[in-house]
Amino acid sequence: MSYRHEQLSEEKVFKDPVHRYIHVRDRVIWDLIGTPEFQRLRRIKQLGTTYLTFHGAEHSRFSHSLGVYEIVRRIVENFKGKPNWSEDERLLCLCAALLHDLGHGPFSHSFEKVFDLDHEDFTREVVLGDTKVHDILSKVDPNFPQDVADVINKTYPNKLVVSLISSQIDADRMDYLQRDAFFTGVSYGHFDMERILRVMRPMEDQAVIKESGMHAVEDYIMSRYQMYWQVYFHPVTRSAEVILTKILHRAKELFHSDYIFKLAPTHFISFFEKDVSLNDYLKLDENVAFYYFHIWQEEDDQILADLCRRFVDRDLFKYIEFNPGNQYRELMELKDCFMEAGIDPSYYLEVDSSSDLPYDFYRQGEDEERLPILLQMPNGELKELSRQSDIVEAISGKKRTDHKLYFASDLIDQLPEDSDIKRRIREILKG
Amino acid sequence: MLEDHAKLMAFFEQAEEVVGRKRLQKMVYILKKSGFDFSERYSFHFYGPYSEELSTRIEELCNLGFLVEEKEKEKGYYQYRYTLTDQGTSFLDDSKVQAPNMSEMIDKMNQKSSKFLELVSTMLFFDNFPKEEIEQKVLTVKSKQNYTDEDLEEAWLFIDEMKKH
Numbered sequence: 001m002s003y004r005h006e007q008l009s010e011e012k013v014f015k016d017p018v019h020r021y022i023h024v025r026d027r028v029i030w031d032l033i034g035t036p037e038f039q040r041l042r043r044i045k046q047l048g049t050t051y052l053t054f055h056g057a058e059h060s061r062f063s064h065s066l067g068v069y070e071i072v073r074r075i076v077e078n079f080k081g082k083p084n085w086s087e088d089e090r091l092l093c094l095c096a097a098l099l100h101d102l103g104h105g106p107f108s109h110s111f112e113k114v115f116d117l118d119h120e121d122f123t124r125e126v127v128l129g130d131t132k133v134h135d136i137l138s139k140v141d142p143n144f145p146q147d148v149a150d151v152i153n154k155t156y157p158n159k160l161v162v163s164l165i166s167s168q169i170d171a172d173r174m175d176y177l178q179r180d181a182f183f184t185g186v187s188y189g190h191f192d193m194e195r196i197l198r199v200m201r202p203m204e205d206q207a208v209i210k211e212s213g214m215h216a217v218e219d220y221i222m223s224r225y226q227m228y229w230q231v232y233f234h235p236v237t238r239s240a241e242v243i244l245t246k247i248l249h250r251a252k253e254l255f256h257s258d259y260i261f262k263l264a265p266t267h268f269i270s271f272f273e274k275d276v277s278l279n280d281y282l283k284l285d286e287n288v289a290f291y292y293f294h295i296w297q298e299e300d301d302q303i304l305a306d307l308c309r310r311f312v313d314r315d316l317f318k319y320i321e322f323n324p325g326n327q328y329r330e331l332m333e334l335k336d337c338f339m340e341a342g343i344d345p346s347y348y349l350e351v352d353s354s355s356d357l358p359y360d361f362y363r364q365g366e367d368e369e370r371l372p373i374l375l376q377m378p379n380g381e382l383k384e385l386s387r388q389s390d391i392v393e394a395i396s397g398k399k400r401t402d403h404k405l406y407f408a409s410d411l412i413d414q415l416p417e418d419s420d421i422k423r424r425i426r427e428i429l430k431g
Numbered sequence: 432m433l434e435d436h437a438k439l440m441a442f443f444e445q446a447e448e449v450v451g452r453k454r455l456q457k458m459v460y461i462l463k464k465s466g467f468d469f470s471e472r473y474s475f476h477f478y479g480p481y482s483e484e485l486s487t488r489i490e491e492l493c494n495l496g497f498l499v500e501e502k503e504k505e506k507g508y509y510q511y512r513y514t515l516t517d518q519g520t521s522f523l524d525d526s527k528v529q530a531p532n533m534s535e536m537i538d539k540m541n542q543k544s545s546k547f548l549e550l551v552s553t554m555l556f557f558d559n560f561p562k563e564e565i566e567q568k569v570l571t572v573k574s575k576q577n578y579t580d581e582d583l584e585e586a587w588l589f590i591d592e593m594k595k596h
Contacts, residue, residue: 118472154475155557157571205477324433325495328522331432351432355487371477401491 003028004091004140014066018178022070028140029069029094035132037102041065043285047180048107049240050231052314054184061101067175072097072164074197075171075207085202089161091140096151096165099133100172102126106286110241114248115271124149125278163206169196169220169373177223180231188226191219201376208374208382217373218391225395233354235404239316242350242406247293247307250347254301263295303347315410320429322351322405330428331405337428341412341421348408354401405429433526435470439488440497440523441530442469443515446537450512455489456481457548458540462533464555465593479553479573489513497522536593543589550578551586562587 001007006027014022024030032038041062050057072093079085103122105111112118126133127149137145150156154166164171174193181189199213209217231237251265255272265272267288270280296308310316324331331351338345373385386393407429415422442459449455460480463469471485492498497519501512515523540548553573557565566583 112472113470120474154477155568155572157574159477323495324436324522325497325518328433328525332525335432349432353433353436353488353491355435355484355491370481401487401494403491 016063016067016070018067018175018182019070022066023073026091026094028091028136029098031136032095032098032133033066035136037126037131037133037282038062038065038099040282040285041101041104043287044104044106044108045286046176047184047231048109048237049244050180050184050234050237052240052316053234053236054186054231056183056185057180059179059183061104064175064179065098065101067179068100068165068171069094069098071171071174071193071197075164075200078197078200079202082202084160084204089158092144092147092151093161093164095137095144095148096161097171099123099127099148100152100165102133103281105281106284106289107241107244110244110248111271114245114252115276116274117271117276120153122278122281123152126282127152129278131278159205160202160207163371167206167371167373169207169209169217173224174220177220177227180227181223184231186227186230188230189223191223192216193220196220203374203376203382206371206374208376209385211375211377211383211388214375214385214389217375217385218389221373221385221392221395233402235319236316238352238404239319239406240311240314242317242352243307243311246347246350247296247304247311250301250304250307251292251296254304259301261296262299263292265292268292303344307347317348317350317406318409319352319404319406320431322403324351324403327431334425334428337421337425341415341419341425343408343411348411350406351403352406353403434528436488436492436497437523437526437528438469438530439471439485439492440515440519441528442533442537443498443513444520444523445530445532445534446541448512448514449541451510451545452486453478454540454545454548455513456485457545457552458537459485460552461540461548461555461593462536464552464558465536467531467533473556475556475572479549480556492519539589539592546576547582547586547589549573550576550582551589554583554586554590 007025008027008030012024012030014024016022024033039062042060044061045051045057046059046061046064047057076090076093080087100123103119103124103126105117105119105122108119127137127145128134134145137148147156151161151165154162156162166172174196177189177191178193195213195216196209199210199216200207201210251268252272254261255265255269267280267284270276271284293308293311297305297312299305335345335349338349374382375385375388376382386396412422412425439459442462443449449458457479459469459471460473460482463471463473471482471488473480473482475481489498489500493500497516499514499516502509503512550569550573553569554565557568560568569583570578
């Protein structure tokens with residue numbers, strides 16, 4: 001039997017709190033899970049700094065990746081024998097689902113912002129480069145790694161295959177919404193996935209939903225909406241992200257100004273120099289990053305030491321609602337006041353906007369850029385979800401955005417009580 | 432602080448107006464690939480490189496009153512026209528962002544159709560492949576656009592011109 005079709009002598013299962021069991025029968029999938037590149041995902045948290053707000057949110061990209069694989073496995077099981085579906089694409093879908101997040105680094109969002117990196121590039125490199133993952137995929141077929149990379153990159157010719165992993169109702173989102181809800185402990189984020197999977201139908205360009213399943217999809221969209229505002233955009237998590245970003249900026253700045261670190265930033269050097277090899281990238285996981293943050297608390301540089309202490313001890317910045325549209329002059333003044341008070345505004349004052357966050361809302365197809373969720377009506381006609389559902393229309397039409405101003409309140413408190421500058425800073429912050 | 436917003440506003444100021452969401456997405460992508468410093472990240476969507484971050488940031492700029500989005504009906508379909516407001520111009524002046532001159536490139540892009548910009552941006556998305564492979568990939572992922580050899584030729588010339596900047 002070819003490696004592509006090789007089955008394990010008996011099915012392996014992983015106990016999973018969201019899907020109950022993750023089922024593995026394909027030898028290829030089992031081998032991929034055992035690679036060092038995939039095991040590394042155990043050391044990358046799915047929600048980055050969210051654990052500082054919701055203490056349960058310690059789950060990893062490893063469990064999420066298994067979850068996405070399991071959902072796709074169930075979808076393709078349901079697709080078997082249906083029009084527009086070819087069993088030849090089955091293993092490709094499973095591998096792409098399992099490996100779609102392979103390139104995520106530690107605290108991805110902040111790292112990517114500061115070091116101008118993109119985890120999708122690294123996912124591609126792991127799949128196509130000199131890695132164990134690549135060795136396994138190549139054993140299936142020499143072109144198979146490229147096919148997997150194309151599906152993850154959304155450039156694979158069969159759009160139906162791509163849509164299972166990347167669309168507005170895909171396995172990735174269906175897993176992370178439920179998993180994040182479970183581990184954060186919030187009561188929203190739950191929806192009837194079993195129902196959605198049962199009414200999902202393969203079409204030429206994407207999976208669509210039978211109209212009878214519309215209410216289950218409404219529930220899914222509502223879950224997304226609530227999770228974004230209640231969990232993903234949580235202001236305390238964003239405060240931790242702001243501090244983390246500042247740590248990375250400060251360390252980078254110190255490195256470029258020839259500062260001598262007590263603990264040389266060996267694992268960060270290629271990041272600072274913008275010359276990150278795949279090997280460097282894979283070596284820096286969250287455990288390693290945390291080690292540096294701990295040790296850097298002892299650095300002579302007061303700003304780096306202070307920011308690391310704040311992050312480790314969860315002594316976060318305070319925040320207020322802020323509207324740059326009519327308050328930007330106050331912001332300029334605030335920056336000047338911080339400087340005058342000896343508090344570096346580059347590190348202790350920040351505006352954070354919802355566009356800085358890596359989550360998106362449900363949008364109807366706009367200028368044909370984003371695939372909308374399509375309902376298949378009883379007569380076979382396809383209709384965009386928000387045209388059929390008042391609930392979805394109500395929330396997908398709202399363009400709510402959010403800005404907050406973060407600052408080190410304790411440093412302001414430490415200014416002399418009778419100083420004009422302290423008074424003025426407080427006045428501006430109180431609006 | 433808000434530098435990424437300001438950089439986009441500098442783009443709108445130099446463009447004076449941009450018509451069409453797809454055109455806007457592709458213009459910023461082409462500028463970014465030509466070395467201009469935009470932080471919005473793109474990934475491949477159904478119809479080419481697309482940035483969710485850019486879409487959200489545009490919504491923010493509109494909500495803040497820095498940018499106006501007007502929906503207008505054109506030959507049976509809706510399109511969006513974007514212009515900077517006085518408040519936006521004033522913010523931009525105060526922000527002291529040093530924006531490079533993009534106006535020549537913007538003018539060149541504005542003379543082209545959004546379908547053409549879509550072709551150029553898709554070619555740039557695959558720019559880590561050899562030329563023949565790029566063409567092959569573009570024709571595969573965008574088979575429904577029926578791009579001709581002449582279109583590809585014109586796009587390569589356009590990319591060369593952009594690179595000169």
